[in-house]
Amino acid sequence: MRLSACIDGVGLIGPGISDWQQGARILRGETPYVAAATVVPQPERLPSAERRRTGTIVRLALAAGLEATANAAADPAVLPAVFTSSGGDGANCHEICQVLAGSERALSPTRFHNSVHNAASGYWGIATGATPASTALCAYDASFGAGLIEALLLVQVERTVVLLVAYDASYPEPLFAQRPIPDAFGVALVLSPAAGPATLARLSVAMSSAPAERMAQPALEQLRSAIPAARSLPLLARLARLAQRATPGLVIDYLEPQNLALSLEPCR
Amino acid sequence: MQPLALSSFTATSCLGTGLDATLASLRAQRSGLAPCSFETVVLDTHVGEVAGVDEHSFPSALQPYECRNNRLAHLALGQDGFAAAVQGCATRVGNARVGVFLGTSTSGILETELAYRRRDGASGALPADFRYRGAHNTFSLAAFVRAALELTGPAVVISSACSSSAKVFASARRAIEADLIDAAVVGGVDSLCLTTLYGFHSLQLVSRLPCRPFDATRDGISIGEAAAFALLERADASEARITLLGAGESSDAYHMSSPHPQGRGARAAMLQALTSAALAPAEIDYINFHGTGTPSNDESEAHAVAAVLGSGVPGSSTKGATGHTLGAAGALEAVICALALRHGFMPGGVNTTTVDPALEVSYLRENRPQRLTHVMSNSFGFGGSNCSLIFGHRGVGA
Numbered sequence: 001m002r003l004s005a006c007i008d009g010v011g012l013i014g015p016g017i018s019d020w021q022q023g024a025r026i027l028r029g030e031t032p033y034v035a036a037a038t039v040v041p042q043p044e045r046l047p048s049a050e051r052r053r054t055g056t057i058v059r060l061a062l063a064a065g066l067e068a069t070a071n072a073a074a075d076p077a078v079l080p081a082v083f084t085s086s087g088g089d090g091a092n093c094h095e096i097c098q099v100l101a102g103s104e105r106a107l108s109p110t111r112f113h114n115s116v117h118n119a120a121s122g123y124w125g126i127a128t129g130a131t132p133a134s135t136a137l138c139a140y141d142a143s144f145g146a147g148l149i150e151a152l153l154l155v156q157v158e159r160t161v162v163l164l165v166a167y168d169a170s171y172p173e174p175l176f177a178q179r180p181i182p183d184a185f186g187v188a189l190v191l192s193p194a195a196g197p198a199t200l201a202r203l204s205v206a207m208s209s210a211p212a213e214r215m216a217q218p219a220l221e222q223l224r225s226a227i228p229a230a231r232s233l234p235l236l237a238r239l240a241r242l243a244q245r246a247t248p249g250l251v252i253d254y255l256e257p258q259n260l261a262l263s264l265e266p267c268r
Numbered sequence: 269m270q271p272l273a274l275s276s277f278t279a280t281s282c283l284g285t286g287l288d289a290t291l292a293s294l295r296a297q298r299s300g301l302a303p304c305s306f307e308t309v310v311l312d313t314h315v316g317e318v319a320g321v322d323e324h325s326f327p328s329a330l331q332p333y334e335c336r337n338n339r340l341a342h343l344a345l346g347q348d349g350f351a352a353a354v355q356g357c358a359t360r361v362g363n364a365r366v367g368v369f370l371g372t373s374t375s376g377i378l379e380t381e382l383a384y385r386r387r388d389g390a391s392g393a394l395p396a397d398f399r400y401r402g403a404h405n406t407f408s409l410a411a412f413v414r415a416a417l418e419l420t421g422p423a424v425v426i427s428s429a430c431s432s433s434a435k436v437f438a439s440a441r442r443a444i445e446a447d448l449i450d451a452a453v454v455g456g457v458d459s460l461c462l463t464t465l466y467g468f469h470s471l472q473l474v475s476r477l478p479c480r481p482f483d484a485t486r487d488g489i490s491i492g493e494a495a496a497f498a499l500l501e502r503a504d505a506s507e508a509r510i511t512l513l514g515a516g517e518s519s520d521a522y523h524m525s526s527p528h529p530q531g532r533g534a535r536a537a538m539l540q541a542l543t544s545a546a547l548a549p550a551e552i553d554y555i556n557f558h559g560t561g562t563p564s565n566d567e568s569e570a571h572a573v574a575a576v577l578g579s580g581v582p583g584s585s586t587k588g589a590t591g592h593t594l595g596a597a598g599a600l601e602a603v604i605c606a607l608a609l610r611h612g613f614m615p616g617g618v619n620t621t622t623v624d625p626a627l628e629v630s631y632l633r634e635n636r637p638q639r640l641t642h643v644m645s646n647s648f649g650f651g652g653s654n655c656s657l658i659f660g661h662r663g664v665g666a
Contacts (some may be wrong), residue, residue, distance in 0.1 A: 001447050053524075080517075087405060088427075092378075100462045101384035112467030113525040113650055116373065117406055117427030122651025125521035133517030134653065135435055136428045138406035146424040153442040174393050175380075178400035193415065207364070216340075257420055260362070 003152035004204035005195030009072025011188035024240035038184040045127040057169040060186040061120035068188035076128040079145035081163040082138040086228035090171030128219035161192040166229040195267040208261035211255040273506035276353035278310035279603040281494035282316035286347035301478040316492025316591030333412035335376030335403035344495030361450040369440040370424035371432025371456035373595035376403035378461040401657025428647030434598025438515035455497035456599035481585035484624040493589020496599035514545025520652025537654040556645040559585020572625035577627040587618035598647035609661040
C-alpha cells in the first residue's frame with residue numbers, strides 16, 4: 001500500500017533558516033549552515049486584535065503555511081489543512097499551570113482559548129478565510145509522519161489539494177527539562193493529487209521497518225533529532241537536491257516499530 | 269463513502285460504566301451531573317464526574333502512561349468486551365493493520381497542574397515522579413491505548429477541542445478506504461482538570477446549574493468527562509448492524525471561541541456528511557445536537573440545522589445528562605447514537621424545561637421509542653472546527 005501526492009510548494013522556518021529558498025541552499029550545501037535563534041515573523045494577515053493574542057507557535061505555523069501556499073501559487077482559503085505539532089503552545093501552557101498552582105486561579109480567557117491544540121488551525125482560518133476541513137494532530141516525536149499520512153490520505157481519498165503544516169516550539173522551564181525542544185521549527189507542504197505548473201516532485205510513501213536516514217551535517221542532524229517537525233529534514237534535503245540526484249528513496253522517522261519509506265520522483 | 273461497521277463499541281461517563289449502565293440512565297432520563305467537588309476546585313458549578321476513576325487499578329506494565337485520563341481510558345476499554353473484540357480483530361488482520369485514532373483536548377494535563385504545586389522551592393524543578401511524555405503530552409492517550417491493546421499500526425491523536433473525537437471517525441475512514449489499515453480503534457477520552465474548569469469559567473461559558481441545552485433560560489455548559497471507543501471495520505468484514513455512513517468536516521474561519529452566528533461552518537459539515545452518505549435531509553430520523561447549552565452555540569446550531577434538515581427533524585442534546593465531555597463528546601455521542609439505533613429510541617434531552625421558542629428545531633424532551641435507520645451527530649469546537657457524522661442501522665425494515 002502506497003500513498004502519493006505531488007509536492008507543489010514548501011514553507012520552512014527554523015534555527016538559522018529563514019525560508020525555503022535559503023533553507024534549500026543550505027540543504028544543497030551551497031550555503032554553510034549557521035546556527036542562530038529562529039526568527040518568527042508577525043502574522044500580517046491577521047487583524048491586529050487577533051495578532052496581539054498569538055504566541056510564537058501560532059505565528060510560526062501561519063508563516064510556514066503562508067510561504068508554502070505562496071510558493072505553490074495556491075489560494076489558502078480553499079485548501080483543507082492538516083496541522084501537526086508534538087506539543088502545542090508550551091509557553092502558554094506554562095503560564096496556565098503557574099496561574100492554576102497559585103491561590104487566585106484567575107485564568108485569562110485568551111490564554112485559555114489559545115491553549116487548545118488546534119489554536120494554529122483556528123487562527124489560520126481567521127487569517128486566510130479558509131472554511132474547508134482543518135485538523136490538529138499530535139503523535140509526540142512521530143508528529144511529522146502522522147501529519148504526512150493524514151494529508152496524503154486526504155489527497156488520495158478526497159482528491160483535493162491539501163496544506164500540511166508541522167511545527168514545534170520550546171517549552172520554558174520547568175517543562176523544558178522534561179521536553180528539551182531547543183527552538184522553533186516549522187515546515188509546510190502543499191500536496192496535490194495531480195501535477196501542475198508549480199509541482200516540484202511526486203512523493204510516495206509506504207510503511208517500512210528500515211531505520212530512518214540521518215543528516216550528514218552534525219548541526220542539521222542535531223536539529224532533526226531534537227525537534228519532531230525537523231524529522232522532515234531528510235525529505236526536504238532530497239527535495240532540494242532533486243535535480244542533482246538520481247536515487248529517489250529515503251526513510252524518515254515515524255512511530256515505533258514503523259518508519260516511512262519515501263520516494264521522490266521529478267515530475268517534469 | 270463506503271459504509272463502515274461499528275463492530276464493537278463502549279462508553280463510560282457520569283451516566284455509568286459501560287453500555288448497560290449508560291443505556292439504563294438514558295432510558296430513565298437520568299442526569300449524571302452533580303455539584304462540583306473535584307480536586308480543590310472552588311467553583312459554583314455542576315460537573316459530570318465518572319465514579320471510581322482514581323481507584324481503578326492500573327496495569328503496572330503500563331505505568332509510564334499513568335494519569336487520570338489514561339485510567340479513565342483503561343476503565344472504559346475493559347467494558348463490553350471491547351478490548352477482546354479489538355484483539356480478535358488484530359489476530360485476524362494483523363496488529364500492524366489496526367490503526368488508533370483518538371480525540372482528547374487536555375490529555376493528562378491534570379498531572380502537570382498538580383506537579384506545578386510541588387515545584388522545588390530553590391530550582392523551580394518539577395517533582396522527580398512527574399512524567400511529561402506518558403501523562404501530559406496530547407499523544408499519551410493514543411500511545412497508551414496502542415500499548416494496552418498491543419497494536420503496532422498507525423496511531424494519532426486529533427486534538428481540535430470539542431470536535432476531536434468526531435473527527436477521528438472521518439480520519440479513520442479515509443485510512444481504511446485507502447487500504448492503509450483494515451480496522452481502526454476510534455474514540456475519545458477527556459477527564460476533568462483545572463485548565464478546562466477554570467478556563468471555561470474565565471470565558472463565562474459555565475452554568476451554575478446543570479446545563480439546559482436549547483432552553484429559553486440556558487446560560488452555559490456543565491463540564492463532564494468520558495471515555496468512548498468504537499472498532500471500525502469494512503462493512504463486509506463484520507456482521508455488526510450499526511454503521512458509519514457519512515462524515516463532514518469544515519471550519520468557521522470566524523472566531524477562536526465563538527461559533528459563527530448563522531452556523532455557516534456547521535451547515536457545511538452537515539451538508540458534506542449527507543453528501544458522503546448519499547442521503548437526503550428527509551432521511552435523517554434523529555439528530556444528536558452538539559447542544560452545549562451556551563446561548564450562542566445552541567442558537568447558531570439551530571439556524572444551521574433548520575437550514576439543512578428543516579425544523580421538523582426530532583433532535584436533542586444529551587449533554588444535559590452527560591455534561592460537555594469536550595474532546596470525548598464526539599465519540600460519546602456517537603455511542604449514544606449507536607445505542608439509539610440498536611434499541612430503537614430517541615433519547616430526550618434532560619434538564620431542559622422550556623424550549624427556547626426562538627430556536628426553530630423540534631427539540632425532544634422525552635424519550636421517544638421508534639425504530640431508527642439514520643441518525644446524525646454534530647460536534648463543534650473552539651477554533652471553529654466542525655464535524656458532523658451520520659450513523660445507520662442496516663437491516664431495519666428489510
